[in-house]
Amino acid sequence: MRDRLAVALTDYLTEQRGAPTLVTDVRRITVGHSRAMYRVDTDVGAFVVRVEQGGVFGTSSTEEFAVMRALHAAGYPVATVRWYEPSGDVLGQPFFVMDFLPAAAVAGGGDERAMGPDGAADFVGTLARLHALDWQRADVPFAQVPPTPNDAVHVQIERWASIYRAAAPEPIPLLDEAAAWLHRYAPPLERLSIVHGDAGPGNVVMADDRVVAVTDWEFAHLGDPAEDWSYCLAMRGVRTMDREAWLALYERVAGVTMSEPRWTYWEAFNLFKGACANRTCLTVFESGANPAPNMAIIGTTLHRVFLRRLVTITASAP
Amino acid sequence: MSAVGDGGLGRPSDDALWASVIATLRDVIIPTVDDEHARLAAIGLVGLAGYARRRESDPTAIRVDELADALDALAANPIVAPHWQFGASRRPASVMAACSAVLADAVAAIDATGAVDAITAVDAVHVDDALRDAADRARDALRPLLLAHLDEDLAAELSMLDAFRGKLPDA
Numbered sequence: 001m002r003d004r005l006a007v008a009l010t011d012y013l014t015e016q017r018g019a020p021t022l023v024t025d026v027r028r029i030t031v032g033h034s035r036a037m038y039r040v041d042t043d044v045g046a047f048v049v050r051v052e053q054g055g056v057f058g059t060s061s062t063e064e065f066a067v068m069r070a071l072h073a074a075g076y077p078v079a080t081v082r083w084y085e086p087s088g089d090v091l092g093q094p095f096f097v098m099d100f101l102p103a104a105a106v107a108g109g110g111d112e113r114a115m116g117p118d119g120a121a122d123f124v125g126t127l128a129r130l131h132a133l134d135w136q137r138a139d140v141p142f143a144q145v146p147p148t149p150n151d152a153v154h155v156q157i158e159r160w161a162s163i164y165r166a167a168a169p170e171p172i173p174l175l176d177e178a179a180a181w182l183h184r185y186a187p188p189l190e191r192l193s194i195v196h197g198d199a200g201p202g203n204v205v206m207a208d209d210r211v212v213a214v215t216d217w218e219f220a221h222l223g224d225p226a227e228d229w230s231y232c233l234a235m236r237g238v239r240t241m242d243r244e245a246w247l248a249l250y251e252r253v254a255g256v257t258m259s260e261p262r263w264t265y266w267e268a269f270n271l272f273k274g275a276c277a278n279r280t281c282l283t284v285f286e287s288g289a290n291p292a293p294n295m296a297i298i299g300t301t302l303h304r305v306f307l308r309r310l311v312t313i314t315a316s317a318p
Numbered sequence: 319m320s321a322v323g324d325g326g327l328g329r330p331s332d333d334a335l336w337a338s339v340i341a342t343l344r345d346v347i348i349p350t351v352d353d354e355h356a357r358l359a360a361i362g363l364v365g366l367a368g369y370a371r372r373r374e375s376d377p378t379a380i381r382v383d384e385l386a387d388a389l390d391a392l393a394a395n396p397i398v399a400p401h402w403q404f405g406a407s408r409r410p411a412s413v414m415a416a417c418s419a420v421l422a423d424a425v426a427a428i429d430a431t432g433a434v435d436a437i438t439a440v441d442a443v444h445v446d447d448a449l450r451d452a453a454d455r456a457r458d459a460l461r462p463l464l465l466a467h468l469d470e471d472l473a474a475e476l477s478m479l480d481a482f483r484g485k486l487p488d489a
Binding site: 028029169170171172173174176177179180181184292293294296297298300301302304305307308311314315 | 353355358362363366419420421422423424425426460461465468469471472475476481
């Protein structure tokens with residue numbers, strides 16, 4: 001497998017660079033499920049190759065690549081993306097190549113979600129900068145631009161509902177009930193921001209308690225920053241520090257405060273998004289496009305864990 | 319466990335086959351694997367094999383019948399009637415679609431009580447009491463069934479979570 005990858009990538013990188021490029025080593029990076037990630041060492045330096053997995057989570061490398069390139073050009077900390085291969089002819093799936101960023105030794109015994117107080121503060125500030133970035137001036141090419149800010153959350157609810165409906169042969173009533181609940185209680189929004197969509201520890205490269213790069217942009221879209229704050233608080237950041245510590249940091253570093261019903265709403269939204277996205281993995285697994293065990297587990301158990309938490313919230317008003 | 323997989327006539331049972339897969343992965347393969355990605359994949363496979371070994375026969379038909387019975391009992395309910403007629407087809411897709419539509423409509427009817435929403439700060443649409451009661455009845459009938467099905471699935475699958483997190487499930 002590694003040898004086949006090395007040969008294919010040697011040819012591909014040689015063609016893209018316009019100069020002989022020898023791949024000397026290919027190693028799978030363990031983190032992440034939506035894409036297969038490989039560290040590729042060559043005689044001209046190291047790259048990361050990010051390969052789609054047969055439709056996992058219903059997201060596209062096309063938009064991810066374009067968003068990363070625009071954000072990098074705007075000065076936001078994102079790895080430099082180099083080349084995008086959309087056809088699947090080279091590795092069997094679309095992929096793109098970006099520069100490898102060496103992270104400092106991870107604290108916390110190798111836990112990718114470990115983050116010290118200074119690192120967490122820098123992460124919160126970095127996320128706030130993303131939300132404040134003028135996406136129109138930076139010309140960030142999002143596939144979906146809501147007609148008005150207030151439409152943004154409705155667009156996202158329908159986006160995720162469509163992704164689950166395309167993946168599941170039968171409707172999932174509790175998920176459709178949740179979609180109606182989310183539409184019903186959607187909070188107003190004054191200004192569209194770039195939302196990362198999967199923000200938090202584990203999706204940043206850190207060095208010396210500073211964010212070197214924010215990673216994993218396949219969920220990025222236009223919407224309400226509250227989605228990111230809630231996602232980190234209730235999901236990605238749970239293991240990093242407790243809720244009160246995150247809330248205090250949000251307020252101190254980014255001036256972010258929200259009412260409890262709004263936190264509840266956005267937690268429900270993120271659980272809905274997760275339940276919908278996770279359901280795609282069962283389809284990918286059953287189709288044979290990716291028969292890895294984690295696909296079956298995400299598509300069944302994780303999907304239902306998210307759904308179970310979600311329906312507890314949607315049993316009443318937020 | 320299905321009779322087909324119970325062995326006999328010199329065939330190993332499904333249970334014995336899965337037990338062999340799990341034991342071989344756990345005791346022979348995984349201890350020798352240094353590559354982190356391969357090791358996690360192998361642990362995931364132990365989780366899958368354990369689930370395949372323990373899971374019961376497919377409950378879909380029984381569950382769909384339970385939901386269709388509930389819908390039949392609610393067929394005159396004004397929230398249910400647009401989406402379900404008494405004695406309608408019990409194909410899983412039809413029954414689940416009806417449940418989806420009923421629950422979604424019930425959200426609007428139950429929650430639009432005329433109060434000012436804490437979150438949206440706008441006046442909600444007034445819904446008359448009869449419709450709200452109908453929505454309550456529909457939701458009270460369908461939601462507990464769907465939650466019970468969800469909980470049954472989770473109970474059967476939860477051991478896979480350990481494997482997903484990189485921990486070898488209990489033998």
